[in-house]
Amino acid sequence: MTKRPSLFSLVLALPLLVWQLAFFLFPLIFLVAISFWTVKMFQMQPDLNFGNWQRILTRGIFWDAYLHTMILAASASALTSAIAFPASYAISFKLSETAKRWLIFVLIIPFFTSYLVRVYSWQVFLTDAGIINTALGYIGLGPFAMLNNNFGTLVGMITLCLPLVILLQTFSLNFVNRDLIEAAHNLRCGRLRTVFAVIVPSARVGLVIAALFAFILSFGDFVSPLYLGGGNPPTLSIMITDITKSGQQWPRAAVVAIMMIATLMTVALGAITYAYKERGK
Amino acid sequence: MTSSPIVKFDNVVKKFGDFTAVEKADFEIGRGEFLAIMGSSGCGKTTTLRMLAGLEDPTSGNIYLDGERVNGRATWDRDTPMVWQSLALFPFLTVQENVEFSLKMRGVAKAERAERARKWLDKMQITEFANRNIAQLSGGQRQRVALARALVTEPKILLLDEPLSALDAHLKVRMQAVLSNLQKDLGITFVYVTHSMSEAFSMADRVVIMSRGRIEQIGTPVEIYREPRNRFVAEFLGSANIFEATVEEEIAEGWKVIHEEGRAIIPASELPDAKTGDKITFIVSAENMQLSAPDSEQDGIEATVAGDEFVGGTAMIFLETASGKELKVQKSHEELSTLKRKAGSKLIVSWSAEHCHVLPDE
Numbered sequence: 001m002t003k004r005p006s007l008f009s010l011v012l013a014l015p016l017l018v019w020q021l022a023f024f025l026f027p028l029i030f031l032v033a034i035s036f037w038t039v040k041m042f043q044m045q046p047d048l049n050f051g052n053w054q055r056i057l058t059r060g061i062f063w064d065a066y067l068h069t070m071i072l073a074a075s076a077s078a079l080t081s082a083i084a085f086p087a088s089y090a091i092s093f094k095l096s097e098t099a100k101r102w103l104i105f106v107l108i109i110p111f112f113t114s115y116l117v118r119v120y121s122w123q124v125f126l127t128d129a130g131i132i133n134t135a136l137g138y139i140g141l142g143p144f145a146m147l148n149n150n151f152g153t154l155v156g157m158i159t160l161c162l163p164l165v166i167l168l169q170t171f172s173l174n175f176v177n178r179d180l181i182e183a184a185h186n187l188r189c190g191r192l193r194t195v196f197a198v199i200v201p202s203a204r205v206g207l208v209i210a211a212l213f214a215f216i217l218s219f220g221d222f223v224s225p226l227y228l229g230g231g232n233p234p235t236l237s238i239m240i241t242d243i244t245k246s247g248q249q250w251p252r253a254a255v256v257a258i259m260m261i262a263t264l265m266t267v268a269l270g271a272i273t274y275a276y277k278e279r280g281k
Numbered sequence: 282m283t284s285s286p287i288v289k290f291d292n293v294v295k296k297f298g299d300f301t302a303v304e305k306a307d308f309e310i311g312r313g314e315f316l317a318i319m320g321s322s323g324c325g326k327t328t329t330l331r332m333l334a335g336l337e338d339p340t341s342g343n344i345y346l347d348g349e350r351v352n353g354r355a356t357w358d359r360d361t362p363m364v365w366q367s368l369a370l371f372p373f374l375t376v377q378e379n380v381e382f383s384l385k386m387r388g389v390a391k392a393e394r395a396e397r398a399r400k401w402l403d404k405m406q407i408t409e410f411a412n413r414n415i416a417q418l419s420g421g422q423r424q425r426v427a428l429a430r431a432l433v434t435e436p437k438i439l440l441l442d443e444p445l446s447a448l449d450a451h452l453k454v455r456m457q458a459v460l461s462n463l464q465k466d467l468g469i470t471f472v473y474v475t476h477s478m479s480e481a482f483s484m485a486d487r488v489v490i491m492s493r494g495r496i497e498q499i500g501t502p503v504e505i506y507r508e509p510r511n512r513f514v515a516e517f518l519g520s521a522n523i524f525e526a527t528v529e530e531e532i533a534e535g536w537k538v539i540h541e542e543g544r545a546i547i548p549a550s551e552l553p554d555a556k557t558g559d560k561i562t563f564i565v566s567a568e569n570m571q572l573s574a575p576d577s578e579q580d581g582i583e584a585t586v587a588g589d590e591f592v593g594g595t596a597m598i599f600l601e602t603a604s605g606k607e608l609k610v611q612k613s614h615e616e617l618s619t620l621k622r623k624a625g626s627k628l629i630v631s632w633s634a635e636h637c638h639v640l641p642d643e
Contacts (some may be wrong), residue, residue, distance in 0.1 A: 184371075187431075188357045197386075279373055
C-alpha cells in the first residue's frame, strides 16, 4: 500500500519545488531552447536552427578543447585524491579525537577566502621570477616554467579541490569498521597491504564521491585555466566566454554548456554506479 | 602430539593508562582443549584473548605460544586466527574470496587457494553460497563463513570473541553444537570468550572465570558449578544461596556453625582444619533446597515468598527471611504443586548437610 503524501508535507516541500523549478529546470529548458536560436546583426531571434549544433560539434577546435578539459579534470581528480589520501588516512586513523577535530576545522579555513585570491597568490609562487624558482636558483636549478601551462592549471585545480576531498575522504574513512582492519592483520595482511586490500575497498563509496567532486569542480573551473594556465589551449569554460564575446553567439555557447552538463551527468552517474557496485550474486 | 601446553600465560598484566585490564593472568591451555573465558563486560576476558591474538601487547609478563615467547610479535606473524563478535567479514568480497583471504596474503597460488577454500566451504556446508555477497547471507551462514575463513590455514588454535552473541536463541543452540563438533573433529584448541554461562558450560572442557581483570577460578564446568572457589564465582553462577557463618563445635556429623538465619551442620570433609570461632562462607545450591509448609514439623528457616520465575521445567522461588536475606529455591513444577505458595505466604526452607559447600577462598 502506498501512502499518499499529506498536505502538510506538500506545503513543506513547496519552497524547494518552486526553487528547483525557477532556478534549475526553467533555466535549463531555456538553455536548450536558445541553443536553437539564430543571431542576426548581434541580435538573438527565437528559431529552430540546428546550425549551432552542427557548427560546434563538427569543429576540431571544440573537440580539442573537450579532450583537453577532460584530461585536465581527470588528472586533477586523480592527483587530488592521491595527495589527499595520506592526509585523510592520518587524520582518520592516527590522530587523537581532539587533534582530529582541530584538523577538520583547519581544513574548513581555506573556504573563508575567495578562490580567485588563492589562485592569484599562486602566481607569486609560480612565475619565472617567483618564490619557488628563486629558491631553486640558489641551488642551481631552474627556472622551471610553472605558469601559463598545464602544470599551473593543475596547481590551481588541486588548490580548489584539496580541502573538500580531504574532508570527504576523512569522513568516509571514519566509517570504516575497525574490526575489518584488525581481522585483515589477523589474517596475515600487513599494514600497507591492508590499506589497499581492506581500507580502500571499504571506503570506496566515499573515495569515489570525493574524486567525483574534484572532477566536477575542475571540469567547470574557469579561474585556474585562465589565470594559471594562460587560457591557451582553451578549456570548455574559457571557450564559452570566448564564443559569447565574439559576435554575441549565445546560442553556440549554449551548445557547449549543454555538452558540459551532459558530460558531468554521465560521469557522475557512472561514478556513482561504480561506487555502489556490489560483489557477487 | 606432545603434552606440553599450546598456550602459557606467565604473570601477564595489561594496563591501559591507569586502568588495569588484566591483572596477573597465569594459566595454561592444553592442546586440543576447548577453553572458555567467561565474565561480565569489562572483566578483561576480551583483552586476554586479544593479547593471545597479538592485537594487544602485555604490559608485563610473558605469553608463550607453542613453546615460543610471542610478546611483541605482530598478529600477522602469529598463527592465531580469530572470529570476531561482529564477525568482521569483508563486505566487498564474495564468500569464497573472504575464505581465501589469508591464503592470498600468504602467496598461495590461485588454483590451490580455490581448492582449499572449497574444502572448508564444503565442511561448513556453505558451498552453494561461494559466489554470494556477504550481505545476502543469514546470521548463521555468516557465522560459518567466518569460521571457514579463520580455519582455512589449518591453525593449531582458534580464538573466538563472543561469536554467537548476535544470533537469536534458537540459532545459538544450533551453532553451539556446530562449534562443539567442529572442535572435536579438528582436534585443535579453541579459546572462546563469552559472557554467557550456558555457552561456556555447555561447550568448554575448562572454564576460566574472570572479574575486574583477575582470574577468579579455572576448572571444568562441573567443578566450578559444584565447588565455586569464592563468593564472586558463587554469585556469578546465580543459583547459589550464600551464608556467612562462624564455626561453633564439632559433633558426630561434622561441624556445627551459626549463620545469619540460624544453625547448620557442615560435613567434616568440607572443613578439614576448622576450629571453633573460624569465620566461613558456605553455599547451598538452589536446586538442593527444600520447601515445606509452615505447619509441617520440618526444621528450617521461615521465609516469605517474594516471587518466582519460570525456568523451563522448573521454577525459581525467591523468598525473604525475617532479617531480609534473600533465598532461592529451584523446584520442578510437580514438586511445587502440593505447596501453597502465593506471594506473601510463609514457608519453611531447609537443606541437608551434605549439600553444603564451603568456599575455600573466603
